[in-house]
Amino acid sequence: MPTLHDNADSGNCYKVRLAMAQLGRPCTRIEYDTNHGATRAPAFLAKNPNGRVPVLELDDGTCLAESNAILWFLAEDTDLLPTGRLERARVLQWMFFEQYSHEPYIAVVRHWIKHNVLDAAREAQLPQRCAAGYAALDVMEQHLSTQPFFVAGRYSIADIALYAYTHVAGDGGFELARYPAIRAWLDRVRAQPGHVAMHAA
Amino acid sequence: MPTLHDNADSGNCYKVRLAMAQLGRPCTRIEYDTNHGATRAPAFLAKNPNGRVPVLELDDGTCLAESNAILWFLAEDTDLLPTGRLERARVLQWMFFEQYSHEPYIAVVRHWIKHNVLDAAREAQLPQRCAAGYAALDVMEQHLSTQPFFVAGRYSIADIALYAYTHVAGDGGFELARYPAIRAWLDRVRAQPGHVAMHAA
Numbered sequence: 001m002p003t004l005h006d007n008a009d010s011g012n013c014y015k016v017r018l019a020m021a022q023l024g025r026p027c028t029r030i031e032y033d034t035n036h037g038a039t040r041a042p043a044f045l046a047k048n049p050n051g052r053v054p055v056l057e058l059d060d061g062t063c064l065a066e067s068n069a070i071l072w073f074l075a076e077d078t079d080l081l082p083t084g085r086l087e088r089a090r091v092l093q094w095m096f097f098e099q100y101s102h103e104p105y106i107a108v109v110r111h112w113i114k115h116n117v118l119d120a121a122r123e124a125q126l127p128q129r130c131a132a133g134y135a136a137l138d139v140m141e142q143h144l145s146t147q148p149f150f151v152a153g154r155y156s157i158a159d160i161a162l163y164a165y166t167h168v169a170g171d172g173g174f175e176l177a178r179y180p181a182i183r184a185w186l187d188r189v190r191a192q193p194g195h196v197a198m199h200a201a
Numbered sequence: 202m203p204t205l206h207d208n209a210d211s212g213n214c215y216k217v218r219l220a221m222a223q224l225g226r227p228c229t230r231i232e233y234d235t236n237h238g239a240t241r242a243p244a245f246l247a248k249n250p251n252g253r254v255p256v257l258e259l260d261d262g263t264c265l266a267e268s269n270a271i272l273w274f275l276a277e278d279t280d281l282l283p284t285g286r287l288e289r290a291r292v293l294q295w296m297f298f299e300q301y302s303h304e305p306y307i308a309v310v311r312h313w314i315k316h317n318v319l320d321a322a323r324e325a326q327l328p329q330r331c332a333a334g335y336a337a338l339d340v341m342e343q344h345l346s347t348q349p350f351f352v353a354g355r356y357s358i359a360d361i362a363l364y365a366y367t368h369v370a371g372d373g374g375f376e377l378a379r380y381p382a383i384r385a386w387l388d389r390v391r392a393q394p395g396h397v398a399m400h401a402a
């Protein structure tokens with residue numbers, strides 16, 4: 001059984017837990033205290049020199065990093081990834097959008113506020129980070145106003161990647177009330193078979 | 202023939218030009234002045250609501266955004282992308298590393314310095330951005346000290362993605378002299394058949 005090197009409050013880790021649950025693939029979880037340097041210890045850096053969770057460790061010890069690369073690895077040849085060349089590239093388009101234009105703003109602001117680590121340097125960056133987060137939500141809202149899911153009219157790992165931090169954006173003060181299409185999409189994602197919550201009850 | 206919505210000094214755009222040259226796929230180029238809002242105009246936002254180049258526009262008008270998603274679209278079923286499931290995920294791992302842990306530091310600092318747009322707010326972020334850029338170079342150096350290319354011992358779109366901003370990191374003040382494995386890899390990339398420079402002579 002593979003091992004997921006994990007953090008319970010990380011949306012990037014939650015993506016992997018959600019996809020594995022929906023694919024019926026069990027894993028062993030190891031929790032890391034990412035607020036206190038657990039992913040910078042030598043034993044962890046041997047698994048991912050970039051010092052970040054999630055890492056999926058396969059039975060032969062092979063370690064794969066980067067949440068969206070892990071999603072792709074799990075989803076190939078399953079219903080969570082379309083088969084057409086353009087559709088597959090479109091899934092990647094939204095996953096790269098998520099990591100470049102969404103996560104550094106919505107997830108980072110959420111982390112600073114939820115974990116109460118907002119020092120003066122971060123405070124100075126807050127207006128720009130919040131504006132960029134809303135810009136990402138605007139792009140999503142526009143797309144979802146005419147589409148039920150991000151790619152090809154069906155649920156895929158593009159939805160999993162974007163759901164992870166969007167559904168908890170309120171923790172960072174982002175007002176989802178102004179985004180009706182996003183809220184309806186969040187409901188559709190939650191209604192998918194095998195859905196599990198970020199923080200299991 | 203497809204159209205590449207392009208910017209001559211963008212490493213993200215250069216990735217696409219380089220891959221298309223090596224795959225023998227011609228395109229029409231349209232240049233955008235990204236320093237003066239050309240990608241925020243309504244006509245461009247209709248092609249990419251996220252307001253960024255590159256965008257690859259296909260003959261039927263379909264537009265694909267995000268440089269690394271475009272690379273994947275071009276490279277599937279070619280020598281630029283390995284065929285094994287784990288190797289393909291490993292290519293994505295390095296491409297997500299590039300967009301999350303490398304580009305926001307090395308490319309952004311380069312842009313600020315090269316284009317002389319370093320205001321006080323950016324100046325305050327410079328030490329942290331430079332440190333994060335060097336951390337990304339450290340991860341690359343470690344990997345390349347035992348591997349000729351990023352994945353599976355052969356040249357792929359993972360190398361193209363990371364070459365784009367690494368080879369011009371010096372423009373942002375990053376000292377590549379301290380990274381012998383990276384410099385040897387840059388030479389190997391430049392020696393690939395069909396290589397073209399970022400700024401054509």
